[in-house]
Amino acid sequence: MKGSYSFITSSLIWGAKVYITVFSLFSLLLVLLAAFSFFSWKTMIITLLALFMVLLLLHWKLSKKAFFDREDKRYSQYWGKDFY
Secondary structure (H helix, E strand, O other): OOOOOOOOHHHHHHHHHHHHHHHHHHHHHHHHHHHHHHHOOHHHHHHHHHHHHHHHHHHHHHHHHHHHHOOOHHHHHHHHHHHO
């Protein structure tokens, strides 16, 4: 739908995206600064690595489910519902 918005609407949408991004990053920075003041850097790195692994696993599981949801249903006889 390129070109379906007016210039004012698109600039307002762009401004809202920038506003949300800047304040989200600012909030994230404040949380990280507060966390570094309470915990050591080793604890923070271990926590961030664990969070990254959990998000990676979640992404993998959801991608796998989306792939099998898109598969042709004639292959569904080869695996049960507990496959994924």
